[in-house]
Amino acid sequence: MPKQVDHAQRRAEIANAAWRVIAERGIDAATMRAIADEMGMANGALKHYFPGKNAVIRTAFTRVVDNTDARVRDRLGDATGLAALRVFCHEVMPVEDVTRQEARVVLPFWQRALADAELESVYDAAMAAWRERIGGVL
Template sequence: MPKIVDHDDRRAAIVAAAKRLIAANGAEGMTMRDLATEAGYANGALSYYFAGRQEIVQTAFENVVAATDDRIDAASVGLRGLGALRAMCCEILPLTKTTVLESRVVLALWQFAASNPSMASLDNAAIDRWTQALRGHLRDAIADGEVAEEVPVELKVDVLMHFMVGMQVTAALNPDAASSAVQRSMLDDVIGSWRTR
């Protein structure tokens, strides 16, 4: 009886292997041969699951974004205002081994996206979605009296997003300078400065 192969499981295993290689060597440094070895398949077997290297790289990027979105959804249940905003930021920031690996993947893929409009579009869509959600949380915080009405929402959210992107770069290049304790302290300092006194 032939062995039943779960196509989605195989694709997921290949993407997980791709993320490890991209984190270690960058998107440009990941060869199909290395990926096949890392995933435990013969070199030609990858073509059964992906059209080519670009699709694998793009799927790895989509996987990181989807994982972040799932964590945000789970962490934000029952929260509103600054609580929801902080919970969301803690899922984007590279605070754990998993999210540090993801930050290395994202950093490598940003370089790839600089010359690939399709990849750039995926990144821009994620940033736009997260920015919109942060705006909503901050507006809720203002409506609930946690934050003063005069706080400029657009500016504060832009500052917060740039802080998180900067932390992803720092965690990827110099993890010792971006411990989870330091990141949480910086995040709390930023958010705390908005609170009504």
């Protein structure tokens, strides 16, 4: 009987592996083969979950944004105004190990988004959400 695979979990694992490869070796090193190697999978197995490198990179970027949002929510509490803005900025700026690692994913993503309309739309949506969040706390 074939092994049952949780596809959402596997996609998350692939995105995490891409995140690690990008953070450690750079976005250009994040080939489908390198990501598969990071997971101990066959290169072709990734194609069942992502059509190509851009899709994996997009998901890795989205994971960083989602993780940042979760940390902000956890730390924000009832803070508003400048106190809330400080919390947000602390989680976005590369001042701790996790945020420095995330910056290694986000910054090269931004550069790619300048030349790729699909990635640019993902970036624009994330930044629009952050602008709305900042406006809401201020």
